[in-house]
Amino acid sequence: MTAPFASLIRFYLRAFYGFSDAARVPLPPGTAAGTKAARAKRILATIGLALLVILVVGDIGFIFGASYAAMYAALAPAGLQSLLLLNAAISAALIAFVVGFVTALSTYCLSPAEGSLLALPIGPRALFGAKFAMTYLADAALSFIMLAVAALVYGLGERPPVSFYLYAILVALASPLVPLALAYLLLVPIMSVSRFLRNRNVVLVLGGILGAAAALVVNFYLQNSLARAGDAAWIIANLAGPDTILARLGAVYPPAGLAARALAHAAAGRQLDALGAAALALGMGAAAALAVVLIFGPAYAASLPAFGEGRLKRIAKSDTAAYIERSFRRSPQLAALFLREWRLMNREPVYLINGPLVIVLFPVIIGITMAASPEAFAELEGVAHALGGGPAKALIAAALAAFLGTATSIAATALSREGRALPYLKSLPVSARSFFGAKLLHALVFTSIGTVLGAAAGAAALGLSVAETLAALAMALTYGTAFDLSALWLDTAYPRLVWETPTAALKQNPNAVIAILADMAALGGLGYLATRLSLGLGGITALYAGGAGLIALGLALFFPRYAEKRLGDIEL
Amino acid sequence: MIHLEALSKTYAHSGTKAVDGLSLDIRDGEIFGFLGPNGAGKTTTIKMLSGVLRPDEGRVAIDGIDMAQKPLEAKARFGYVGDNPELFTRLKAREFLNFIADMYRVPDDARCERIASLAGRFEIADALASPIGSFSRGMKQKLCLVASLVHDPANWILDEPMVGLDPQAAFTLKELMRSRAASGRCVFFSTHVMEVAERLCDRIAVITKGRVVFVGTLDELRDRRSSGGDESLERLFLDLVEDASGGRV
Structure with a gap:
């Protein structure tokens, strides 16, 4: 038996950090x-x-x-x-x-x-x-x-x-x-x-x-x-x-x-x-x-x-018929699924702040870093120069764009965020292709926004030409697509569906951590590889954008079948 | 019309066999009550029936459509009210109903007409603009009931639908069940409330430890128990479960 006060602290710690006693309980x-x-x-x-x-x-x-x-x-x-x-x-x-x-x-x-x-x-x-x-x-x-x-x-x-x-x-x-x-x-x-x-x-x-x-x-x-x-x-x-x-x-x-x-x-x-x-x-x-x-x-x-306390907004009884008449309109199934993803993500403060808002927050942090130490700009130029010039600047911009585009954790927590609502969703006449398609689309929208913002910031900071900017964008977008599909696969394979607060579905979700660490490792590895290959802008763009595109295509081909089987297997 | 044939399910995580060789036929035009103590396998059966869980063995067919072969067609044939009304609390009630109607591809006119009628009957029409998170437990349950009928399904599957409902809403739900059955549709629901089953159901099934121990009408149950005709369903149910559990309830 534990004293109530100690038990209460443990309860709060578990609720806050998502700790569990799984390791202790036989x-x-x-x-x-x-x-x-x-x-x-x-x-x-x-x-x-x-x-x-x-x-x-x-x-x-x-x-x-x-x-x-x-x-x-x-x-x-x-x-x-x-x-x-x-x-x-x-x-x-x-x-x-x-x-x-x-x-x-x-x-x-x-x-x-x-x-x-x-x-x-x-x-x-x-x-x-x-x-x-x-x-x-x-x-x-x-x-x-x-x-x-x-x-x-x-x-x-x-x-x-x-x-x-x-x-x-x-x-x-x-x-x-x-x-x-x-x-x-x-x-x-x-x-x-x-x-x-x-x-x-x-x-x-x-x-x-x-x-x-x-x-x-x-x-x-x-x-x-x-x-x-x-x-x-x-x-x-x-x-x-x-x-x-x-x-x-x-x-x-x-x-x-x-x-x-x-x-x-x-x-x-x-x-x-x-x-x-x-x-x-x-x-x-x-x-x-x-x-x-x-x-x-x-x-x-x-x-x-x-x-x-709930705060219910009541419509006047006399207005309900008109409200229903103008509020209920049919949408295509995929659009309705996408809209649901969008609304549920953006209306949950924990999701919004740690997901889509990251795209805004990261550039601000980088801006502050640059304001605190303007010489970092010169260092970035120096890094590009040390990498042998050529496509180095475009690669740095591509890495920046790719990281920004993949930092939202949307794909890596897509299924986990459903939590206990998943059984209900499984009872609806919706194919796994549409269900996960909407999730992928949702992730890709933010990946695209982040990528474009990152590429634009990189181009402005490093003074890239139009060709270099487009090359950076192509590499980052294809990488982001492959990343989102991989992250979605990861969360489909190992979803965290049992949780009490949304924090556990996103901030405390191991899939989000694994995805972001893998992202950093992959971008670092690709950067290192580029220094060993000595390819021109066209060559490196073709290799990286083409490679990522092929991986994305492969994942897109095989994922739906896996997702359908996996969704059927999940017991909740 | 719902057909369940030799359904079995063992949960992979816990290793518990929740349902064991369960077979049932629920006909069109009847209200079918599914009774059983806690942990008997009611919700697991309903989840298999609604395509939420995949059975290890056996077959589910809705209006003759096999759930394993044509899941989307089978799912389009029923409306489902699960055991958890805490769904999508960040959506407004209107958005939730529109989403469900879109999933069933309900045309504009039909969805407006049905939502106006059902939301009116359950007295939540004036709350449709509010986030579901601001609803009480009972209001969320009413919303799930409205959503389950937005496509006017031929089969209605409900897991403990009375939980959280006020007397007026419970009355409305029972009326709806009766009217749907009277119009030739099938109603299948689980409950713990014996009085509801006794007054509402055309037939009942009693499940305990994953196995069906009785299927039939209340009169058939009384005959089988040789109880003389005036025992309550509650007494009969307890006797039945006690027998099936080897003398312990």
């Missing part, structure tokens, strides 16, 4: 799920997930590591290296607040059914405390990486005692507590007084927009840090001295100053001072979290039921 012997093959599949999936986590953590760690290493190299000669720790503590707190606020908003009510938790014998403070804990665990990861990397960089240079690293872990865990408490301090009163915001759609859209904005801010911060990494004078001017932003933030936000002081004391071997500062930092964090949970728990719980 499966009945003799069932398919209990066979060695099924177990091997689960182990493989776990290894895949672990690799992905390592990749993401390694990527983020590398970016922060490069930035902090440059900072240390600039500050150490002046004996100001401890400012690195203050910078990391403040940056971690700021990012924890931004990410924490967005996460707290997006997960304020995970599903309309969450209000039913109020019927359980759980106090409002326990309910809010569990939600706080869930958000904390999501939020702590990033600030933990930031502080851990900073401590490592500092430690490599200063050779501090082992206790320094223990304090680093302690302050890293304490770091998100105050920012998250502040986030909820703002959020709960806003949600309590605003009827408009207590709507899951509004929250999801707002959370998505703020999330995108936060990602852009973090991206700008990272790009800017990396761009200034080699500028020692700039680093000293902005980090050292009593009037710098760093010094002012350290003064107004004591937990960061205490965290940095604890680490500096620990590095210098002043254990008692380190313990005092760390205990104060942790105490402030815990007190802030506890105070927010205790004070705002009842208000949080009171605001939950409104998320489950």
